[in-house]
Amino acid sequence: MPENVSALQLVLAGDPALFAIVRLSLIVSLSAVLLAALIGLPLGAWLALSRFRGRDGWVVVLNALMGLPPVVVGLMVYLLLSRSGPLGSWGILFTPQAMIIAQTILITPIIAALARQTIEDLWLEYRDELKAMNVGTLGSVATLLWDGRFSLLTALLAGFGRAAAEVGAVIIVGGNIDGFTRTMTTAIALETSKGDLPLAIGLGMVLIVIVMVINAAAWGTRRFGERMAG
Amino acid sequence: MPTRRSFLAFATAASLIASSAAFAQDKSIVVASTTSTQDSGLFGHILPAFKKKSGIDVRVISQGTGQALDTGRRGDADVVFVHAKPQEEKFVADGFGVRRYPVMYNDFILVGPKSNSAGINGTKDIVAALKAIKGKSVAFISRGDKSGTHAAELDLWKAAGIDISKDRGTWYKEIGQGMGAALNTASASDAYVLTDRGTWLSFKNRGELVIAVEGDNRLFNQYGVMLVNPEKHKHVKKELGQAFIDWLISPEGQKTIADYKIGGLQLFFPNANSPGA
Amino acid sequence: MSMRPPVTNLPILLEDVSFVVRDVTILDRIALRFAAGAPTVVIGPNGAGKTTLLRLAMGLIQPTAGRATWGGRADASSDRRAIVFQRPVMLRRSTAANLRYALEAADVPSAERDTRVRELLALVGLADLGDRPARKLSGGEQQRLALARALAKDPQVLFLDEPTASLDPAAIKSVEDLIRDITARGIKVVMATHNLGEARRLAGDVVLMHRGRIVETSDATTFFNNPRTSEAARFVAGELLV
Numbered sequence: 001m002p003e004n005v006s007a008l009q010l011v012l013a014g015d016p017a018l019f020a021i022v023r024l025s026l027i028v029s030l031s032a033v034l035l036a037a038l039i040g041l042p043l044g045a046w047l048a049l050s051r052f053r054g055r056d057g058w059v060v061v062l063n064a065l066m067g068l069p070p071v072v073v074g075l076m077v078y079l080l081l082s083r084s085g086p087l088g089s090w091g092i093l094f095t096p097q098a099m100i101i102a103q104t105i106l107i108t109p110i111i112a113a114l115a116r117q118t119i120e121d122l123w124l125e126y127r128d129e130l131k132a133m134n135v136g137t138l139g140s141v142a143t144l145l146w147d148g149r150f151s152l153l154t155a156l157l158a159g160f161g162r163a164a165a166e167v168g169a170v171i172i173v174g175g176n177i178d179g180f181t182r183t184m185t186t187a188i189a190l191e192t193s194k195g196d197l198p199l200a201i202g203l204g205m206v207l208i209v210i211v212m213v214i215n216a217a218a219w220g221t222r223r224f225g226e227r228m229a230g
Numbered sequence: 231m232p233t234r235r236s237f238l239a240f241a242t243a244a245s246l247i248a249s250s251a252a253f254a255q256d257k258s259i260v261v262a263s264t265t266s267t268q269d270s271g272l273f274g275h276i277l278p279a280f281k282k283k284s285g286i287d288v289r290v291i292s293q294g295t296g297q298a299l300d301t302g303r304r305g306d307a308d309v310v311f312v313h314a315k316p317q318e319e320k321f322v323a324d325g326f327g328v329r330r331y332p333v334m335y336n337d338f339i340l341v342g343p344k345s346n347s348a349g350i351n352g353t354k355d356i357v358a359a360l361k362a363i364k365g366k367s368v369a370f371i372s373r374g375d376k377s378g379t380h381a382a383e384l385d386l387w388k389a390a391g392i393d394i395s396k397d398r399g400t401w402y403k404e405i406g407q408g409m410g411a412a413l414n415t416a417s418a419s420d421a422y423v424l425t426d427r428g429t430w431l432s433f434k435n436r437g438e439l440v441i442a443v444e445g446d447n448r449l450f451n452q453y454g455v456m457l458v459n460p461e462k463h464k465h466v467k468k469e470l471g472q473a474f475i476d477w478l479i480s481p482e483g484q485k486t487i488a489d490y491k492i493g494g495l496q497l498f499f500p501n502a503n504s505p506g507a
Numbered sequence: 508m509s510m511r512p513p514v515t516n517l518p519i520l521l522e523d524v525s526f527v528v529r530d531v532t533i534l535d536r537i538a539l540r541f542a543a544g545a546p547t548v549v550i551g552p553n554g555a556g557k558t559t560l561l562r563l564a565m566g567l568i569q570p571t572a573g574r575a576t577w578g579g580r581a582d583a584s585s586d587r588r589a590i591v592f593q594r595p596v597m598l599r600r601s602t603a604a605n606l607r608y609a610l611e612a613a614d615v616p617s618a619e620r621d622t623r624v625r626e627l628l629a630l631v632g633l634a635d636l637g638d639r640p641a642r643k644l645s646g647g648e649q650q651r652l653a654l655a656r657a658l659a660k661d662p663q664v665l666f667l668d669e670p671t672a673s674l675d676p677a678a679i680k681s682v683e684d685l686i687r688d689i690t691a692r693g694i695k696v697v698m699a700t701h702n703l704g705e706a707r708r709l710a711g712d713v714v715l716m717h718r719g720r721i722v723e724t725s726d727a728t729t730f731f732n733n734p735r736t737s738e739a740a741r742f743v744a745g746e747l748l749v
Contacts, residue, residue, distance in 0.1 A: 083305030083463055091465060093306050094260055094291060129596045131567060133612040133656070134586060143608075147599045175260075175291035178273070193410035194269050195417075195435030228640070 017179070022206060025183040028096055028170065029163035032103035033111075036159055040108045041152065044115025045141045048123055059116065065109035071168030077102040078172050094175040099183070102169040107159035114155035122148045150222045157218045164211055184210075258287035259470045262299075262307035264378060265408035267453070268292035270336075270428025270497055275490040280477055286470050294408065296376030302326055302456070305463030308471040311478075313426075313453045314378040327456035332507035333478050334487050334498040335452045338382055339430060340443040341413070342368075342422035348442075356446040357390040364392055367401040369421035373412050374404030382451060383424045389448060413439070426451055431492040452507055453498075455479075478502070516577045516587050516663045517695060518542040519564055524573035526559055533559045535719040536573070541664070545711020546686065546696035548727075550703070552748050555716040557699035558593065561666045564697065565590045586613065589662035593669045595653030597641035602633055602652055605641045609659035627655040631685060647678025654685060665689060667698040671705060683708060703743070707731060715739050717748050 047059060079085050081093040081101075092098050122144050130140050145152065167185035174181035176190060184207045191200040267273065268290060277288050291301065295312045302310040303326045310327065312318060321327045340359055342351065348368040350359040363370055373380040387394040394402065405415055409429040416423035417437035425433075430441070443449075455475050460466040477483040484500035491497065501507045519541040526534035533556050541547055541564065549557050562568050563575060566585045577583035598605050603624050610620045628634045631651040636644065641652060650670055657665055667686070671679040686709060690696055700706055706713060706727075713730040715722040715738070723730065723739040734740045742748055 083465065084303075088305070094289065125596050126598070128567070128592055129598075130612075132565070132590045132592070133609055133660070135612050139612070143598070175289075177289040177291060180287075180289050193265075193408055193414065194429075195410055195414055195433045197435060 028099045031100045032163045033160045035104040036108040036111050040111030044112040045119050048116045048119035062113045070166040073106045074169035074172030098173040099170045102173045103163045111159045118148050118151040119144045259308040260289050261309045262301040263311040265292045266426045266429045269410050271432050276486050279486045294375040294377035302458045308467045311455045318454045330454045333453045334500045336498050338449040341439045342442040343420040344438045344440050351442045354445045359443045360390040371416045371421045371423040372404045374406045428497040520576045524570040527571045547712045548706045548710035549699045549714045550706050551716035556719040565666050587663045589657035589660045590666040591653045591657050602641045603637035609656035613660045631655045647674045664695045
């Protein structure tokens with residue numbers, strides 16, 4: 001990025017390098033949310049409906065995993081994906097795929113734990129009626145996921161918020177490579193450490209705006225949907 | 231309805247990941263380098279020139295020297311480009327690097343508060359300056375991160391006859407971070423800090439910091455580049471990596487390095503052909 | 508819906524059935540027979556075990572002692588039995604969608620579902636409310652929708668747990684009329700209530716329960732005019748059974 005232009009002006013003028021950074025951040029975090037949802041929603045639903053010995057212990061573990069420190073996840077994934085590590089042959093360290101994997105690991109527990117809570121509450125409500133209507137387990141899960149979709153959307157949002165805001169995991173496994181693995185959060189970290197505070201602040205504002213817009217859109221969808229479906 | 235939706239979501243995620251994977255396969259190498267080289271803006275200047283000539287994408291991971299060498303040892307980079315000659319030579323001797331090529335040098339400078347709390351501002355003797363700092367227990371920030379700069383700092387304390395690990399006091403603060411962070415901390419706490427000139431020239435948060443000591447030839451900072459040994463890590467892109475190294479030490483590459491200026495001042499001085507560099 | 512000769516689920520026989528949960532006896536050695544015909548009203552004070560009895564007879568819970576059979580079979584599938592709970596839960600969808608869900612769960616072919624939705628909504632008097640979110644219906648309307656959902660299964664036996672407990676008189680009347688209509692179509696209704704007046708209005712047979720035991724079972728005329736047990740007499744007279 002050109003040095004002699006005020007960083008804030010860059011932000012406002014839509015500099016292409018900045019655009020690439022924002023685009024990468026969204027691709028990485030949204031992909032992570034998608035993957036984490038594919039794993040976490042069924043997992044949460046299954047845990048909500050299952051009754052086996054030690055189940056409550058697993059619920060506690062899942063809730064605790066919501067607090068996984070991003071930098072620790074980053075380190076673990078780094079060790080896995082390093083050429084000297086077990087999955088080194090994949091050759092994806094320092095690429096966006098590694099970042100997606102790390103963030104997926106980070107937010108799957110969040111989505112699964114919140115989904116479990118939502119679905120379990122809904123299951124307590126619906127259980128007798130569904131049983132009386134002869135709905136089987138798979139059908140019940142599908143019904144719970146669909147009827148609870150607005151609360152589940154909130155869970156996905158919480159996951160996205162975590163992913164978009166974190167820097168510890170993506171900077172370790174991505175390497176903050178200029179034009180390739182640099183996201184908004186890693187760019188902010190870099191520019192701050194270089195002492196380029198106006199640019200860092202500008203990026204920070206862009207990040208906040210994006211996160212707020214997505215939150216508002218999801219909130220709006222939820223309100224609209226609730227009015228429709230009660 | 232939920233199943234169709236989840237299939238769509240999966241397909242989107244898979245295609246996103248696949249498309250970025252495809253992107254990763256084109257001509258590219260990973261270079262592990264240092265934060266000071268990155269923060270100086272050098273790569274932003276020389277890499278586009280190299281890409282134009284060779285079509286090779288250079289992806290730079292900037293870490294401390296210690297971490298960059300470790301990345302090379304693990305095989306997670308194709309080329310290592312740092313400024314710590316003894317460690318580089320050990321890297322090659324241990325079989326992790328093929329050969330060390332000198333590339334360029336810049337110098338370290340001691341920056342400190344305008345108020346001249348150690349009474350050394352404007353002098354040329356770095357060893358005397360360090361003795362004064364310790365003598366007056368003036369605040370000093372150390373990178374403490376096994377980087378090339380950190381190694382140079384430790385060597386200078388030794389040259390001043392000070393065993394800094396034993397003789398340190400609360401005035402000596404190790405932050406375990408890169409050059410930019412160290413400068414930020416020094417600026418915020420009116421402390422002295424050893425930095426490379428390149429990072430200083432592009433650093434924007436100077437506060438009350440000024441150059442205190444420069445020009446001592448003990449402040450000389452040599453950069454070297456090495457190809458990670460393909461015999462240790464078969465996947466290393468040896469042709470592309472070597473092409474980058476060859477360009478760096480070629481007259482064209484050396485001129486591109488010399489052309490990099492901040493505020494009209496040259497930061498790096500190419501010396502690939504100097505004996506003993 | 509057509510008149511059906513009840514064959515598979517009836518009679519429902521409970522032989523020496525007990526239901527004990529964590530050392531609390533909720534049902535104590537029940538012997539009962541539900542046969543085709545006029546509604547059977549299960550009556551008694553709160554806590555008598557009426558709800559548990561209905562759930563057991565529906566097949567939702569297993570007795571801890573004794574056995575239950577449906578039409579002579581011990582393990583009859585419940586697809587021709589339906590139940591409406593005391594506080595029915597509406598799915599978070601429209602009224603019509605709730606009904607469609609019940610029809611799908613009852614394996615009604617998709618080609619017929621739209622017709623059946625219209626028929627059932629008309630039957631329970633909710634024809635104009637098809638698009639309203641079900642959770643926004645009034646208490647009486649929700650009760651009627653729950654009835655429609657139960658009827659979607661085309662049941663031979665319909666269990667109703669205090670269907671009018673929380674309704675105002677106008678709503679009570681419409682639900683009771685519906686029950687008469689359903690009975691007229693040949694469906695066996697087994698209904699729990701603690702409301703004596705309602706029992707008088709609807710019952711063909713009466714089962715009086717108290718503290719998990721059957722106090723008396725007889726046809727309605729006998730029960731209300733000439734009860735055999737003193738407890739039944741006191742209950743009919745309006746006294747509290749403690």
